[in-house]
Amino acid sequence: MKFTEEHEWLREEGDLIVVGITTHATEQLGDIVFVELPDVGDEVEKDDEIVVIESVKAASDILSPLDGEVVEVNEALVETPALANEDAMGAAWFFKLRPSDLSPMDDYMDEAAYKEFIA
Amino acid sequence: MADLLTTPLTALHEELGAKMVPFAGYSMPVQYKLGVMKEHTHTRTAAGLFDVSHMGQVRITGDGAADALEALIPVDIAGLGQGRQRYGFFTNDNGGILDDLMLANRGDHIFMVINAACKDQDIAHMRANLPSGITLDHITDRALIALQGPKAETALATLNPAVADMAFMDVADVELVGEVCWISRSGYTGEDGYEISVPEAAAEPLARALLTLDDVEAIGLGARDSLRLEAGLCLYGHDIDTDTTPIEAGLNWAIQKVRRADGDRAGGFPGADVILGQMAKGTGRKRVGLLPQGRAPMREGVPLFATEDSGEQVGMITSGGFGPTVECPVAMGYVATDLSDPDTTVFGELRGKRLPLTVTKLPFRPAQFKR
Numbered sequence: 222m223k224f225t226e227e228h229e230w231l232r233e234e235g236d237l238i239v240v241g242i243t244t245h246a247t248e249q250l251g252d253i254v255f256v257e258l259p260d261v262g263d264e265v266e267k268d269d270e271i272v273v274i275e276s277v278k279a280a281s282d283i284l285s286p287l288d289g290e291v292v293e294v295n296e297a298l299v300e301t302p303a304l305a306n307e308d309a310m311g312a313a314w315f316f317k318l319r320p321s322d323l324s325p326m327d328d329y330m331d332e333a334a335y336k337e338f339i340a
Numbered sequence: 341m342a343d344l345l346t347t348p349l350t351a352l353h354e355e356l357g358a359k360m361v362p363f364a365g366y367s368m369p370v371q372y373k374l375g376v377m378k379e380h381t382h383t384r385t386a387a388g389l390f391d392v393s394h395m396g397q398v399r400i401t402g403d404g405a406a407d408a409l410e411a412l413i414p415v416d417i418a419g420l421g422q423g424r425q426r427y428g429f430f431t432n433d434n435g436g437i438l439d440d441l442m443l444a445n446r447g448d449h450i451f452m453v454i455n456a457a458c459k460d461q462d463i464a465h466m467r468a469n470l471p472s473g474i475t476l477d478h479i480t481d482r483a484l485i486a487l488q489g490p491k492a493e494t495a496l497a498t499l500n501p502a503v504a505d506m507a508f509m510d511v512a513d514v515e516l517v518g519e520v521c522w523i524s525r526s527g528y529t530g531e532d533g534y535e536i537s538v539p540e541a542a543a544e545p546l547a548r549a550l551l552t553l554d555d556v557e558a559i560g561l562g563a564r565d566s567l568r569l570e571a572g573l574c575l576y577g578h579d580i581d582t583d584t585t586p587i588e589a590g591l592n593w594a595i596q597k598v599r600r601a602d603g604d605r606a607g608g609f610p611g612a613d614v615i616l617g618q619m620a621k622g623t624g625r626k627r628v629g630l631l632p633q634g635r636a637p638m639r640e641g642v643p644l645f646a647t648e649d650s651g652e653q654v655g656m657i658t659s660g661g662f663g664p665t666v667e668c669p670v671a672m673g674y675v676a677t678d679l680s681d682p683d684t685t686v687f688g689e690l691r692g693k694r695l696p697l698t699v700t701k702l703p704f705r706p707a708q709f710k711r
Contacts, residue, residue: 251371251376251377252378254637255636273691275662277375277376277377278562279639
């Protein structure tokens with residue numbers, strides 16, 4: 222699993238990349254009440270703002286960590302935004318991407334480096 | 341946050357694991373470990389303890405104090421019974437609101453609670469305008485603690501059963517933890533509850549005595565905001581300010597008949613011509629409740645439009661967020677009067693999209709006061 226400085230996690234699943242945000246991020250955001258996900262089929266570029274999450278405190282944008290095509294989004298999270306507070310690293314994944322360029326993965330942090338980053 | 345002011349409960353907040361934020365010059369708890377949503381729900385179902393010591397406490401003494409205050413505040417103060425409290429506001433010459441406040445007739449003086457961010461300005465305003473012979477004391481040696489929620493009465497009654505006999509908007513001197521406290525049966529959450537002015541040295545013992553009860557949790561400013569928003573209550577500096585009049589804000593109810601055009605003490609406050617004129621003729625805009633039709637919360641500053649593609653802005657959201665008790669996004673704001681009827685659809689522009697909201701009567705959550 223890889224991590225971005227935007228507190229996203231990226232997990233490889235076959236030739237797809239599953240993207241979510243970390244438990245640390247959801248703890249900082251507080252209770253999450255709204256999630257807006259991209260549409261399946263969207264072609265996205267790295268750093269596009271493709272997810273909006275709102276907590277009781279504020280709205281935040283989530284950036285696409287890679288170029289690629291959105292092939293699946295987590296409708297359960299849209300239905301129950303609180304999932305993000307309950308299981309940020311698992312059930313509350315945001316979207317699955319078919320990446321067209323995996324090279325940024327090399328720049329992202331591994332778990333040890335991310336732990337250091339948030340310490 | 342070295343130069344922020346503290347309250348007599350600051351150490352307790354930190355001990356309880358509060359996240360502290362700057363607010364009106366004070367370091368205040370925005371949330372504790374429960375988090376905003378659970379703190380909100382706890383207050384609606386049990387009892388929440390809030391430190392509101394940052395708010396200003398003022399004593400006004402002297403013959404004719406009530407009449408003198410009526411020259412600054414358009415509510416019935418002279419007719420306020422002993423042991424009773426009422427909501428009011430200072431107005432300016434344009435009919436705008438300088439601050440909103442609570443007033444209590446405590447027999448030999450009037451006790452006032454004013455907003456933290458406005459207190460210096462309010463006190464200067466009163467000192468400049470109250471006649472000689474009226475004395476204003478800014479009380480800085482007492483904390484202010486609110487206990488709110490359906491279990492507030494039973495919780496506070498464990499310290500002194502006399503509080504159970506108070507009705508909504510009563511004020512009384514009641515001994516708690518060995519000190520005489522000035523208690524009102526009121527608050528700003530839409531729930532039954534109390535606000536307790538306590539000598540500062542007794543503030544922490546009082547808070548600890550309440551927090552040991554199963555029903556009582558410490559609640560931060562985050563939940564205080566969502567509670568008052570669901571209750572349809574204005575937040576000064578957001579929903580009301582010097583550019584809004586009490587009539588535009590829908591606070592007509594706070595101006596008793598005796599101060600209105602045909603009353604015995606009609607007018608005689610700053611901006612009376614504007615305010616009484618608007619009472620007679622109406623206003624061009626009104627504060628309304630707004631329910632986003634989708635799930636996205638719309639917050640303060642979102643501009644409102646009559647249709648999905650119309651050019652001219654017809655209003656703005658002044659408070660908005662998620663309502664944990666009503667379980668949906670809620671907002672309030674100002675719209676042009678011709679769009680202010682309940683069930684009218686207006687559109688808020690959010691992240692470049694126009695999203696529909698339904699104009700709704702306030703409050704979103706009916707008040708639970710003990711009348």
